[in-house]
Amino acid sequence: MRAALTTLTILMFCGAPSPASAQTTLPLSFDEAIARGVAHDPRLSEARAKDAAAASAVSSTSTLDRPTVTASAGYLRTNHVPPYGVQQPNGSLNIIFPDIPNKYRTRAELDVPIYTAGRVDALVASARADQQASTADLSASEQDVRMDVTRAYWGLVTARENVRVLKQALDREDAYVGDVKSRVDAGVLPPNDLLSAQAQRARESVQLIQATNQAAVAQIALGLLIGVGPDAAIEPTTPVDRPIAGAAELAAEPATALAASGREQRGERLGLAARQAGLMASAGAALAGTKPVVGGIAALQPARPNERFVPPTDEWNLSWDLGVNVTWQLWDSGRARADAAAATAQAEAVGHGIEQFDARLALEVRQALLDLQASRAAIAASDEAVAAATEAHRVVAERFNAGVATSTDVLDAQLALVQAELERTRLSADLRINEARLLRSIGKL
Numbered sequence: 001m002r003a004a005l006t007t008l009t010i011l012m013f014c015g016a017p018s019p020a021s022a023q024t025t026l027p028l029s030f031d032e033a034i035a036r037g038v039a040h041d042p043r044l045s046e047a048r049a050k051d052a053a054a055a056s057a058v059s060s061t062s063t064l065d066r067p068t069v070t071a072s073a074g075y076l077r078t079n080h081v082p083p084y085g086v087q088q089p090n091g092s093l094n095i096i097f098p099d100i101p102n103k104y105r106t107r108a109e110l111d112v113p114i115y116t117a118g119r120v121d122a123l124v125a126s127a128r129a130d131q132q133a134s135t136a137d138l139s140a141s142e143q144d145v146r147m148d149v150t151r152a153y154w155g156l157v158t159a160r161e162n163v164r165v166l167k168q169a170l171d172r173e174d175a176y177v178g179d180v181k182s183r184v185d186a187g188v189l190p191p192n193d194l195l196s197a198q199a200q201r202a203r204e205s206v207q208l209i210q211a212t213n214q215a216a217v218a219q220i221a222l223g224l225l226i227g228v229g230p231d232a233a234i235e236p237t238t239p240v241d242r243p244i245a246g247a248a249e250l251a252a253e254p255a256t257a258l259a260a261s262g263r264e265q266r267g268e269r270l271g272l273a274a275r276q277a278g279l280m281a282s283a284g285a286a287l288a289g290t291k292p293v294v295g296g297i298a299a300l301q302p303a304r305p306n307e308r309f310v311p312p313t314d315e316w317n318l319s320w321d322l323g324v325n326v327t328w329q330l331w332d333s334g335r336a337r338a339d340a341a342a343a344t345a346q347a348e349a350v351g352h353g354i355e356q357f358d359a360r361l362a363l364e365v366r367q368a369l370l371d372l373q374a375s376r377a378a379i380a381a382s383d384e385a386v387a388a389a390t391e392a393h394r395v396v397a398e399r400f401n402a403g404v405a406t407s408t409d410v411l412d413a414q415l416a417l418v419q420a421e422l423e424r425t426r427l428s429a430d431l432r433i434n435e436a437r438l439l440r441s442i443g444k445l
Contacts, residue, residue, distance in 0.1 A: 070108075
């Protein structure tokens with residue numbers, strides 16, 4: 001009776017969630033989890049906004065070598081002044097400076113960059129490099145999100161599988177405790193065998209409670225990554241023994257080839273290379289500041305009165321400008337060369353960072369391959385362990401029923417079976433995560 005009440009207590013704690021938390025059930029495959037994570041993660045939203053800002057910066061910089069048109073207009077009211085003129089021989093007055101208190105002015109001006117000594121091209125190249133770096137950062141962030149969702153998804157699968165295995169073990173333990181109790185009541189076994197069986201069952205109950213709590217935490221962690229609230233019960237639908245697409249083919253390739261592929265595709269390295277190119281372009285733009293700049297100008301200026309017409313009259317007259325401007329900063333106290341040297345040094349530092357990344361990448365690829373091989377070998381051994389533990393448990397149970405095995409032998413066999421099943425589940429999830437790590441190491445996750 002006590003065992004039945006304890007079982008009821010465990011099921012109440014570990015069974016279905018309360019109605020408030022079990023409103024919806026969300027079947028979720030691994031691919032769906034990845035898609036939801038990529039669409040929801042705030043890091044990617046931030047990276048996309050930065051990428052859009054970098055693209056706008058390219059558009060803005062690209063206009064520096066294009067013509068610009070400006071227009072202006074103005075009105076000026078002045079005080080009245082006595083008209084000034086020259087008396088003509090015929091007695092008339094030739095007004096030279098009339099009294100025109102209302103003055104109107106408009107101007108339309110076209111500026112055309114003719115020669116910028118390569119400065120604009122260098123600035124555009126730097127902006128494009130920044131955009132490429134931003135795009136590479138977005139790719140790297142997406143890869144990180146995919147990896148985080150992968151860990152969370154298979155972590156939930158592992159936790160749920162642990163709960164399932166421990167529930168089955170607890171069911172077997174309940175049956176065993178009932179069998180032992182009946183034999184103790186019949187005087188076939190001593191009372192301490194029943195106490196040992198109940199103690200083992202209590203330990204498995206504690207493990208089940210802990211596993212259930214870990215599964216709940218794992219579900220919350222996955223829900224946060226994919227934008228699912230705590231009220232939704234996530235049900236993973238992808239079996240843990242299904243390989244991640246593309247991982248098996250990569251595992252057969254040599255590490256050097258995978259490292260070379262990673263250097264071409266990893267967002268982190270692409271971002272570093274783009275930033276190095278941008279810094280070199282910035283150095284070129286700084287040096288271009290020491291060279292002359294040539295620009296053309298064309299303007300139309302209707303005005304009333306127009307000061308270029310003498311004598312001025314209170315009427316609209318059109319004047320125009322057409323010219324070339326040359327600007328050359330002959331001495332800047334070495335500022336341009338210092339800026340160029342600073343950008344070049346930063347580019348060199350980024351280059352050393354690329355070398356360090358390549359070294360880490362080679363190590364990461366080799367480690368991922370070794371971990372993948374080890375996981376596959378461990379699963380093969382784990383399958384054998386589960387099969388052996390299952391058969392051993394069956395044999396010991398039959399020997400116990402025949403009276404030639406002790407209850408301790410049965411408890412040991414049950415414990416070995418539970419541990420073998422839990423280990424196989426953990427190793428299966430580790431294999432999926434190691435496959436994802438291999439794909440992540442070369443930028444293909």
